[in-house]
Amino acid sequence: SQKIEQNSEALNIQEGKTATLTCNYTNYSPAYLQWYRQDPGRGPVFLLLIRENEKEKRKERLKVTFDTTLKQSLFHITASQPADSATYLCSSGGYNKLIFGAGTRLAVHP
Amino acid sequence: EAGVVQSPRYKIIEKKQPVAFWCNPISGHNTLYWYLQNLGQGPELLIRYENEEAVDDSQLPKDRFSAERLKGVDSTLKIQPAELGDSAVYLCASSSQGNEQFFGPGTRLTVL
Numbered sequence: 620s621q622k623i624e625q626n627s628e629a630l631n632i633q634e635g636k637t638a639t640l641t642c643n644y645t646n647y648s649p650a651y652l653q654w655y656r657q658d659p660g661r662g663p664v665f666l667l668l669i670r671e672n673e674k675e676k677r678k679e680r681l682k683v684t685f686d687t688t689l690k691q692s693l694f695h696i697t698a699s700q701p702a703d704s705a706t707y708l709c710s711s712g713g714y715n716k717l718i719f720g721a722g723t724r725l726a727v728h729p
Numbered sequence: 730e731a732g733v734v735q736s737p738r739y740k741i742i743e744k745k746q747p748v749a750f751w752c753n754p755i756s757g758h759n760t761l762y763w764y765l766q767n768l769g770q771g772p773e774l775l776i777r778y779e780n781e782e783a784v785d786d787s788q789l790p791k792d793r794f795s796a797e798r799l800k801g802v803d804s805t806l807k808i809q810p811a812e813l814g815d816s817a818v819y820l821c822a823s824s825s826q827g828n829e830q831f832f833g834p835g836t837r838l839t840v841l
Contacts, residue, residue: 623771651828653828653829653830660834661834661835662733662820662822662832662833662834662835663772663820663830663832664832665829665830665831668828668829708771708772710771712828717762717774717777717785718774719764719771719772719773720771721769721770721771722770722771
């Protein structure tokens with residue numbers, strides 16, 4: 620079945636470092652991948668979208684890559700801050716039904 | 730610009746009772762989504778509307794769940810009767826180009 624997998628273990632990093640989150644998809648080829656941020660008790664907030672023909676996308680301190688050979692997307696936050704602490708969700712869409720991963724919780728420590 | 734509005738924010742009901750959730754999307758957004766999110770999991774799509782047409786309801790448990798978007802604007806999701814396993818957060822989202830989705834705050838349902 621079509622699936623998105625994200626690291627279920629929380630990622631703990633020091634302020635100022637780069638956080639890297641991984642999203643792997645199996646049994647399908649999405650037309651695009653999206654990354655969302657979700658804070659406790661709130662709905663997800665859209666961050667970035669990358670299409671299958673794009674290798675990399677940047678927005679301020681955020682960078683996302685899309686490797687169709689590895690079936691993987693990497694999400695980077697550079698110069699991380701405690702305010703970046705949240706759960707980050709990967710989702711896919713386009714040719715297939717909309718699928719979200721379970722998310723990876725990021726904790727940035729001062 | 731107002732965001733996606735959902736009500737109620739919280740609902741506690743006894744099992745076998747009916748419950749309804751309401752969503753008002755961002756003005757001008759033709760696409761509306763209802764998701765279910767369990768604790769520690771990502772949102773799972775229940776139904777997607779393009780205007781008033783349900784274009785993907787393959788994941789909606791139709792024996793007890795129903796949804797409507799009569800005028801292509803706001804939408805209602807209903808559960809009747811509710812079961813213990815329905816306890817979750819129900820999220821509504823909308824989009825205008827079919828890609829970036831704007832989510833509401835969700836309705837947290839507790840079935841006792």
